Amino acid sequence: MPAMGSVNPAENTLLLKKIYQALRRAHGPRGWWPVLRPGAGPEDRPVYDPKRKRLTARQRFEVAVGAILTQNTAWANVSKALVNLHRAAMLSGEGLRRIPRGRLARMIRPSGYFNQKAKKLKAFLAFLDDWKSGGRELEGLLREPLGVAREKLLEVNGIGPETADSILLYALDKPIFVVDAYTRRIFSRHGWIRGDEPYDDVRLWFEKNLPAGAPLFNDYHAQIVETGKRYCHRVRPDCPACPLYRRSFFKTIRSWKKLKIGRAFLHS
Numbered sequence: 001m002p003a004m005g006s007v008n009p010a011e012n013t014l015l016l017k018k019i020y021q022a023l024r025r026a027h028g029p030r031g032w033w034p035v036l037r038p039g040a041g042p043e044d045r046p047v048y049d050p051k052r053k054r055l056t057a058r059q060r061f062e063v064a065v066g067a068i069l070t071q072n073t074a075w076a077n078v079s080k081a082l083v084n085l086h087r088a089a090m091l092s093g094e095g096l097r098r099i100p101r102g103r104l105a106r107m108i109r110p111s112g113y114f115n116q117k118a119k120k121l122k123a124f125l126a127f128l129d130d131w132k133s134g135g136r137e138l139e140g141l142l143r144e145p146l147g148v149a150r151e152k153l154l155e156v157n158g159i160g161p162e163t164a165d166s167i168l169l170y171a172l173d174k175p176i177f178v179v180d181a182y183t184r185r186i187f188s189r190h191g192w193i194r195g196d197e198p199y200d201d202v203r204l205w206f207e208k209n210l211p212a213g214a215p216l217f218n219d220y221h222a223q224i225v226e227t228g229k230r231y232c233h234r235v236r237p238d239c240p241a242c243p244l245y246r247r248s249f250f251k252t253i254r255s256w257k258k259l260k261i262g263r264a265f266l267h268s
Contacts, residue, residue, distance in 0.1 A: 033170040060172065
């Protein structure tokens with residue numbers, strides 16, 4: 001594995017802990033993944049709920065569908081696609097199996113790449129046919145060990161590591177860290193990773209240096225996403241407003257325009 005952070009695991013753990021504390025103080029618990037509340041009406045939309053303790057079987061399925069739809073697009077677009085399915089009473093395994101792929105593509109059009117994603121959803125449904133238990137989608141997969149469940153998901157056409165891990169963490173409450181573009185952007189700009197490491201190298205760096213647990217991994221990743229959405233934009237980041245910019249373990253930004261950010265104390 002390429003060097004990331006410090007060679008001292010204790011320093012990495014301290015670093016990741018401080019980052020999480022700073023982000024959580026700024027944003028509060030994020031209540032991920034956004035889902036429709038039980039009994040949601042036709043005008044309702046998926047919502048974040050920090051007080052939610054667990055997902056219903058229907059919500060688990062909704063999270064999995066959302067994880068596929070969110071590929072290469074913003075969540076606001078995914079939310080529109082999910083609302084379309086919800087209003088048509090199609091946001092269920094039974095509903096998505098019943099709907100022809102062409103109509104499904106039209107309904108999820110707001111999410112972008114809709115023809116490809118309709119094909120991916122159908123492939124995912126075919127996969128779930130082997131994992132249903134007691135009529136509940138994902139129930140059989142939920143009972144499998146993390147490694148087995150991940151291996152099986154990665155065999156599905158259109159599901160890569162980030163999508164698989166999002167389903168495992170957010171739909172199935174399994175302790176695996178999700179790495180996305182925000183993670184790479186934020187941590188590479190601060191100098192802990194290059195940003196081009198293999199996905200699993202970055203994932204394992206987080207997992208080895210944080211206490212294992214789905215609730216922590218869930219909220220940590222959600223805090224990273226919130227930071228990326230609010231401040232760490234791909235172009236023209238709002239660094240002075242970022243809670244990480246104010247932390248003592250970051251040096252000053254040397255050239256904002258060129259995005260050359262001072263390396264953290266572990267590298268100085």
